[in-house]
Amino acid sequence: MSAPAKRSVTITLDGSNKSTTLPLLSGSVGPDVFDIRKLYADLGVFTFDPGYGATASCDSKITYIDGDEGILLYRGYPIEQLAENSNFLEVCYLLLNGELPTETEGKAFELGVMRHTMLHEQLRTFYNGFRRDAHPMAVMCGVVGALSAFYHDSLDIHDAESRRISAFRLIAKLPTIAAWAHKYTIGQPFVYPRNDLTYAENFLYMFHAVPAEEYKVNPILSKAMDLIMILHADHEQNASTSTVRLAGSTGANPFACIAAGIASLWGPAHGGANEAVLKMLEEIGHVDNIKAFLADVKDKDNHTKLMGFGHRVYKNYDPRAKIMQKACHDVLEELGIKGDPLLDLAVELEKIALSDPYFVERKLYPNVDFYSGIILKAMGFPVSMFTALFAVSRTVGWVSQWKEMIEDPAQRIGRPRQIYTGAPKRDFVPASQRS
Numbered sequence: 409m410s411a412p413a414k415r416s417v418t419i420t421l422d423g424s425n426k427s428t429t430l431p432l433l434s435g436s437v438g439p440d441v442f443d444i445r446k447l448y449a450d451l452g453v454f455t456f457d458p459g460y461g462a463t464a465s466c467d468s469k470i471t472y473i474d475g476d477e478g479i480l481l482y483r484g485y486p487i488e489q490l491a492e493n494s495n496f497l498e499v500c501y502l503l504l505n506g507e508l509p510t511e512t513e514g515k516a517f518e519l520g521v522m523r524h525t526m527l528h529e530q531l532r533t534f535y536n537g538f539r540r541d542a543h544p545m546a547v548m549c550g551v552v553g554a555l556s557a558f559y560h561d562s563l564d565i566h567d568a569e570s571r572r573i574s575a576f577r578l579i580a581k582l583p584t585i586a587a588w589a590h591k592y593t594i595g596q597p598f599v600y601p602r603n604d605l606t607y608a609e610n611f612l613y614m615f616h617a618v619p620a621e622e623y624k625v626n627p628i629l630s631k632a633m634d635l636i637m638i639l640h641a642d643h644e645q646n647a648s649t650s651t652v653r654l655a656g657s658t659g660a661n662p663f664a665c666i667a668a669g670i671a672s673l674w675g676p677a678h679g680g681a682n683e684a685v686l687k688m689l690e691e692i693g694h695v696d697n698i699k700a701f702l703a704d705v706k707d708k709d710n711h712t713k714l715m716g717f718g719h720r721v722y723k724n725y726d727p728r729a730k731i732m733q734k735a736c737h738d739v740l741e742e743l744g745i746k747g748d749p750l751l752d753l754a755v756e757l758e759k760i761a762l763s764d765p766y767f768v769e770r771k772l773y774p775n776v777d778f779y780s781g782i783i784l785k786a787m788g789f790p791v792s793m794f795t796a797l798f799a800v801s802r803t804v805g806w807v808s809q810w811k812e813m814i815e816d817p818a819q820r821i822g823r824p825r826q827i828y829t830g831a832p833k834r835d836f837v838p839a840s841q842r843s
């Protein structure tokens with residue numbers, strides 16, 4: 409819980425004799441917040457904050473972002489240190505449990521997760537209901553939601569062991585679900601998981617391998633995959649995480665909640681941005697066209713956005729974008745891809761945008777998605793898989809946030825209010841009398 413209030417703010421409603429004193433709560437780091445819970449009871453008014461730009465929706469110990477300084481911490485550890493020294497499953501353990509594992513704990517966790525990588529065999533047939541050209545995110549929404557119809561034994565959200573097993577199942581099965589979504593689209597046989605591989609290796613194996621040939625996972629690709637997964641693992645109360653929490657606050661089962669998170673992630677303003685960045689770069693086509701493209705972006709009547717730029721919280725360089733930019737250069741070099749035209753275009757676009765007053769004044773910097781599409785493309789992923797990969801990586805964050813919420817004794821159903829601006833009460837008029 410947040411620290412007890414040492415300061416407070418007193419609000420007096422103009423034109424009335426009503427006033428209230430609201431406590432100021434402090435987290436361990438970051439700005440203080442006013443606790444407005446008794447505002448309506450004391451003053452008869454609500455707060456108005458569409459898009460929740462100034463509202464802390466919960467109390468959390470998982471991830472901290474300082475948007476002005478460009479800082480991202482998972483359970484207190486800077487993202488740069490985790491990206492450099494850790495691996496994805498260790499980060500999963502950290503996010504779920506609050507501490508880095510000892511070697512023994514880490515091994516047991518890895519074994520626990522990797523034992524759940526297979527899907528119920530009947531789920532295979534579920535895929536046949538989708539069109540072959542279905543977007544992988546559409547398939548993921550459907551199949552992840554369907555998990556609750558297959559794993560009844562871990563649906564009791566009030567039982568700690570059920571929560572633990574559901575968390576393992578979700579983290580373990582998402583790569584299989586995503587890889588099979590791809591295999592289904594291209595008409596190749598589904599490749600079953602291999603638990604002797606690392607989490608990232610297993611995903612690449614299921615994605616790229618075919619039963620007819622031996623497949624060796626390229627270590628450059630598995631290292632990059634692991635890094636990409638770490639960078640996307642959690643990001644505080646973003647739209648999809650808030651969706652998961654809101655769905656979970658009703659008591660819905662974790663599989664249904666994560667399916668809701670996947671749906672929310674899909675949009676181009678959120679996880680769909682990595683796909684949109686690549687499409688944008690392909691449309692721009694050449695550095696000579698950057699100027700005209702940015703003119704469109706700055707034109708208010710033209711709804712073009714510079715995808716991969718801007719963030720609700722970061723008003724500085726997204727720290728994940730810095731790591732991703734370097735990884736992108738490294739991977740292309742290691743794979744021997746010299747002078748990738750899209751990367752050259754992205755670098756030039758970033759340079760021009762960062763010195764353009766429109767972006768400078770609005771504090772619009774590259775976010776994680778600006779470079780992730782280029783690296784994923786170089787790794788052999790089709791554009792339609794980019795957001796699905798984001799969903800695979802973010803599942804641990806969603807599950808950790810859901811678990812934290814369910815385990816909070818103060819948890820209540822999420823239920824925002826509104827300012828009603830529609831018609832006031834009026835009487836029904838029969839159709840024959842309506843003008």
Ligand code: CMC
Pocket residue numbers: 643646676677678679680681705712713714715716717718719720721770772775776777
């Ligand atoms: N290109 C052009 N203008 C922009 C952009 C952009 N990418 N982002 C913000 N602006 C402008 C916006 O039009 C507004 O201008 P004005 O003050 O003249 O009206 C100003 O900057 C403030 O923006 P906002 O719309 O209030 O910002 P927001 O916090 O509501 O939106 C955002 C944040 C991420 C949705 C938005 O920046 C955006 O759409 N970016 C492109 C999509 C993208 O890259 N999304 C990935 C986010 S990071 C990955 C993730 O966590 O999902």
